[in-house]
Amino acid sequence: DTGVSQDPRHKITKRGQNVTFRCDPISEHNRLYWYRQTLGQGPEFLTYFQNEAQLEKSRLLSDRFSAERPKGSFSTLEIQRTEQGDSAMYLCASSLYRQGYNEQFFGPGTRLTVL
Amino acid sequence: QKEVEQDPGPLSVPEGAIVSLNCTYSNSAFQYFMWYRQYSRKGPELLMYTYSSGNKEDGRFTAQVDKSSKYISLFIRDSQPSDSATYLCAINDYKLSFGAGTTVTVRA
Numbered sequence A: 001d002t003g004v005s006q007d008p009r010h011k012i013t014k015r016g017q018n019v020t021f022r023c024d025p026i027s028e029h030n031r032l033y034w035y036r037q038t039l040g041q042g043p044e045f046l047t048y049f050q051n052e053a054q055l056e057k058s059r060l061l062s063d064r065f066s067a068e069r070p071k072g073s074f075s076t077l078e079i080q081r082t083e084q085g086d087s088a089m090y091l092c093a094s095s096l097y098r099q100g101y102n103e104q105f106f107g108p109g110t111r112l113t114v115l
Numbered sequence B: 001q002k003e004v005e006q007d008p009g010p011l012s013v014p015e016g017a018i019v020s021l022n023c024t025y026s027n028s029a030f031q032y033f034m035w036y037r038q039y040s041r042k043g044p045e046l047l048m049y050t051y052s053s054g055n056k057e058d059g060r061f062t063a064q065v066d067k068s069s070k071y072i073s074l075f076i077r078d079s080q081p082s083d084s085a086t087y088l089c090a091i092n093d094y095k096l097s098f099g100a101g102t103t104v105t106v107r108a
Helices: none
Strands: A005-007 A010-013 A019-024 A031-037 A044-050 A053-057 A065-068 A075-079 A088-095 A110-114 B004-006 B011-014 B019-025 B032-038 B045-051 B054-058 B061-066 B071-076 B085-093 B095-098 B102-107
Touching (some): A005 A088, A010 A019, A019 A088, A044 B095, A053 A065, A075 A088, B019 B085, B019 B102, B032 B061, B045 B061
Parallel strands (some): A010 A110, B011 B102
Antiparallel strands (some): B004 B019, B032 B045, B032 B085, B061 B071, B085 B095
């Protein structure tokens, strides 16, 4: 399978715990995006990388959230001291950036439940 | 004000009906308009996109953009039960800004 993969698919944690999600983009895609989707809403942009550089972070990404893409390949999203409001689907997408159109391919998501 | 507003639905139609989905957007500078389909507990998948104004057709699906009114539409002809999903409009400006999504059920 050469699509975007995410791990784990589901995560249940207790409030206050730290969690880390992983995203493996499509090989050779230079851009990687993280989005968050809550029930009944569309995905909301969190942050994105071009290669290993984090180029933008949304105001939704509080200080408890950190994302990395150390070698410009896979990425991790860590949430520290989880809160019940963090319960959501976390989606990763990747693209091969060219000037103009920039199609993003999504992974299956990681569903986080904070108890 | 959100960048993209989408009719919330839900929408339930009989098989064979035409499904009409609509969104509005706020920034006239946007050029790429996307429609994604999302099945339950899956990631969104791109259905089709339109650049600037006009129509684009792909099989039973037609996307329309009216930049003068900042209006985006998707039409599904001869709808099938397999079309039952959530449809998300989005504008593509290096990052995606999505509408809330409309859940469509096509009844056999």
